[in-house]
Amino acid sequence: MKYLADLGSDLELSLAELITVYPDLRIEFLGKNYVILSAEKWDYKEAIHRLAGTRRIGKLIFEGKNFEEFKLENFVNFNELPEKINYSINTYGVNFEKTKKFRKKVVNEIKKQGIKLFLKKPSYQKGTVLSPSDYYNKKVHIELNLVKTNKGFSVFLTECVFNHKEYEKRDKEMPVQRYSQAISIRLARMMINLSSAKKNDVILDPFCGVGTILSEAVLMGLNVIGTDISFDCVSDARRNLEFITDNNRKKFNVLRSDAKIIAQTFYENKLSKVDAIISEPYMGPLMREPLTYTEIMVLKKKLESLYKEFIFSAVKILKQYGRIVFITPVFIMKNKKKVSINMHSIIKNMDLRVVNPLLSVIKNFEMPFYYKRPDHRIGRNIWILEKFK
Numbered sequence: 001m002k003y004l005a006d007l008g009s010d011l012e013l014s015l016a017e018l019i020t021v022y023p024d025l026r027i028e029f030l031g032k033n034y035v036i037l038s039a040e041k042w043d044y045k046e047a048i049h050r051l052a053g054t055r056r057i058g059k060l061i062f063e064g065k066n067f068e069e070f071k072l073e074n075f076v077n078f079n080e081l082p083e084k085i086n087y088s089i090n091t092y093g094v095n096f097e098k099t100k101k102f103r104k105k106v107v108n109e110i111k112k113q114g115i116k117l118f119l120k121k122p123s124y125q126k127g128t129v130l131s132p133s134d135y136y137n138k139k140v141h142i143e144l145n146l147v148k149t150n151k152g153f154s155v156f157l158t159e160c161v162f163n164h165k166e167y168e169k170r171d172k173e174m175p176v177q178r179y180s181q182a183i184s185i186r187l188a189r190m191m192i193n194l195s196s197a198k199k200n201d202v203i204l205d206p207f208c209g210v211g212t213i214l215s216e217a218v219l220m221g222l223n224v225i226g227t228d229i230s231f232d233c234v235s236d237a238r239r240n241l242e243f244i245t246d247n248n249r250k251k252f253n254v255l256r257s258d259a260k261i262i263a264q265t266f267y268e269n270k271l272s273k274v275d276a277i278i279s280e281p282y283m284g285p286l287m288r289e290p291l292t293y294t295e296i297m298v299l300k301k302k303l304e305s306l307y308k309e310f311i312f313s314a315v316k317i318l319k320q321y322g323r324i325v326f327i328t329p330v331f332i333m334k335n336k337k338k339v340s341i342n343m344h345s346i347i348k349n350m351d352l353r354v355v356n357p358l359l360s361v362i363k364n365f366e367m368p369f370y371y372k373r374p375d376h377r378i379g380r381n382i383w384i385l386e387k388f389k
Contacts, residue, residue, distance in 0.1 A: 010053055018035070027361060032092075033092075052187070061156065063155075072110070086119075120140055191325045191327075194384055203222050262313045290334045323384055324386075
């Protein structure tokens with residue numbers, strides 16, 4: 001069976017998450033913001049909840065050049081639909097205006113069943129694909145995805161769509177929130193998935209802040225240890241984890257510690273090695289204005305020293321073949337030039353290697369993944385490191 005996975009704007013990061021969690025999926029075609037996959041069996045409904053980067057998953061229902069052979073009734077039970085429905089047709093690599101014949105055939109087929117239907121278009125004027133928020137807000141009943149391929153066209157029926165409201169609800173329910181400093185739930189989950197951590201594994205966040213990564217990991221069935229140099233952060237992370245776990249202290253452990261001496265903290269508290277380390281570290285003070293080149297270089301040097309000391313200590317408490325999924329800042333100057341931290345020089349002579357999940361998928365792609373939220377002044381480089389000894 002073939003599937004369409006809409007990966008949104010963060011194509012490389014979302015694709016890496018997808019193939020890390022589901023390595024048996026075969027990639028048939030990679031588009032600008034989507035991928036066509038094949039698998040004998042895939043629980044895609046479980047996948048849409050587990051993955052944070054995949055926006056929608058559709059199942060192939062037609063492949064060819066002649067739409068006259070296409071019949072929606074073979075895949076949709078019209079008897080289960082209400083008298084009035086909303087529908088949408090997303091296009092990938094296809095001009096929407098050139099789909100008129102296909103749309104007309106779909107409309108006529110549904111109307112013959114006595115059903116009134118209304119086309120729902122993306123809120124974004126130039127968009128060709130309905131966003132997940134549009135899908136839910138506009139209450140779409142049937143969504144078709146039209147993809148141009150070397151065989152003509154492929155039509156995928158949407159089976160499930162990422163529900164952003166679940167993340168928003170969870171975020172608002174947390175007892176302690178710091179939106180200006182905390183990592184997003186979506187990015188936290190993607191990083192956890194990239195770590196290859198499995199259920200009941202133990203993960204560490206040594207710069208845990210209010211515990212966003214830890215809380216998400218607990219919800220994914222992992223055991224967590226968090227540390228932070230700030231007393232307030234340790235207290236706030238505990239409050240959030242108590243809320244998530246219904247005060248089940250067996251699922252988490254949060255301690256005050258300087259990340260630079262994390263191995264010593266583990267030794268003193270008789271803690272075992274962890275399966276993975278996942279963190280967004282301290283990346284400098286909050287910026288109201290872009291920094292000057294001199295200010296950036298001074299901060300860069302301080303952060304490189306911090307990260308090097310931390311990783312040197314962290315390797316000692318990481319199991320063999322365990323991963324470190326770690327963010328480093330990308331500073332953007334007034335002239336839009338970017339200044340980033342060289343992870344390769346930091347881990348030199350350590351028992352770590354940079355993992356590139358897309359090595360055999362995207363030609364010439366080099367780590368790290370670049371990620372930037374529109375409301376943030378700095379970008380993020382996301383690294384995957386693996387302990388090989």
